[in-house]
Amino acid sequence: MIQPDIAEELGRRARRMRADIVRMTSMAGSGHPGSAFSAADIVSVLFFSEMNIDPDRPQWEDRDRFVLSKGHAAPVLYAALYERGFISYETMMSLRRIGSSLQGHPYGVMPGVDATTGSLGTGLSQAVGLALGARMRGSRSRIYAVTGDGECDEGQIWEAALSASHFKLGNLAVFVDHNRFQVDGPVDEVMGLRPLADKWRSFGWRVEEIDGHNYGDILGFLERSRQSAEQPSLAVANTTKGWGVSFMRGNKYHARVLTPDELELALAELQFPSEAS
């Protein structure tokens, strides 16, 4: 069990991030708020508890790295960067606008963004390279990644999976954000992945199935991952798309932003009324 105050703090951060996500995507007029919501608790734990990062030194070479392999969930990364002090509120709200440093999908050249993603399947390979490269430098830096469940349709994911265990990357911990939906519908209907955890186990990973909205589960997985010397760790994180705002649950807001009325409702439910935080 984790301390109640830690869970409360992480929950508060995640609620603020979800409020940021709906604000910035509605301002941008496009984006994937539902996909960002399902990963918000995982990203909250990574940015506010787990990762060794420093907003004053975004390019510090021994920092931990975060790869958002499901790049369409970019707003959850940008919200974390804002809440952690890497970018300003104005920058966050410039998402997807011409001239903005916040591209529709993560651009690894931007300080705080550790990998260029958006083409599904490409992030995990970069995480493998980051983990190998850190180890070859003798760095204790750890590498974290979040992939989608639909993203596991991609062949490159399994090439990367094979190589991570082959290279014995104990410094790599990955979450599959298993929200059970992809663009065209439920994962089970589009391209079945069952048994997902067993597939990863058979590829040589240390695998746990967790509740991706439970901070104790997420922290516990990360704690055990740090003990794994030679095996990459993977959490099949059971999540709910749109988790955090009751009417956003399900696939409706995969790639649809909230209307102004919906935005007010969502912010009220998140206990962050419309003023800038």
Add this chain to the structure above:
Amino acid sequence: MQAQSPSKQPEAVEQRAVLGDALVRLGATHPNLVVLSPDVSRSTGAIKFKTAYPERFICTGISEQNTIGVAAGLAMQGWIPLVAAQSIFIAGKGWEPFRQTVAYPHLNVKIVGTHGGINVGPDGVSHQAIEDIAIMRVIPGVVVLAPTDGNQVFSVLRAAIDEPGPVFIRLERSAIPLITREADPIHIGGSNTLVEGNDAAVIAIGSMAVAGVEAANLLAHEGVNVRVISMVSIKPIDEAAIIRSARDTGALVVAEDHNCNAGLGGAVAEVVVRTVPVPIEQVAVRDIFAESGQADELREKYHLTSYDIGRAVRRVMERREQLGWASR
């Protein structure tokens, strides 16, 4: 080096046969150089680097897409990853991850595509990369280089490694007569003039530049003096050399072991049409898939010989006369 009599053919060497030694030399001077091989280190010669620097050699298995992604991650950790693999597979299968995760963030990743062109020979169409130059040069910010022969492999690799950002280096499979010297200057955006002449200019790469020299020697007996340029830097291309050749000769031939679409021919034409529009003839694969066969048989059947270059020179000179072109 021993002097050779003019009649004696220069020694022919495969570019990949010298790739491994070149990588070993560069590994000594560049401690950040890491070589990745998707299970082709024997075929590419990269195995020599593995022997010399096992801690900086990574076998990534038969997985071109993951190999490119891993290279991107290594580059972000400060390494200089170099992937050596058959061009059709690494440029083809690896193209999208390369475009997305290497070229877009301009990461310091080098790809050596071995086995370019139909001169790959008996392995057939599946292994003959006739599209690699086209698909790599269309990606913004990617440098594309092609050494003329084995003697230029080291200096082209060194130039690539010293150039920050993504570079694609195209090698050919079959042996190429050694006509350049390792000391020849190589730089990004540059070319090598192999033969001087003002009646026409052949702009070519790799084995076809060597064929261009043979064609120039034959044409010289007929009183036609042809300039031959090896366009070692396909992108950025040596615009000054192209413009100079167009002005001086008014008749260009572009020769490459690559499809006629969007390769060196396209790259040269893009410069010519907006600067000094003069007629161009192409010697290239004529938008068809070739087949298995010995490299020299394939060159003959698919019109990639010095004889084909000579005929193209005659054609383009005729076109120039029809246009009433006057030398400037």
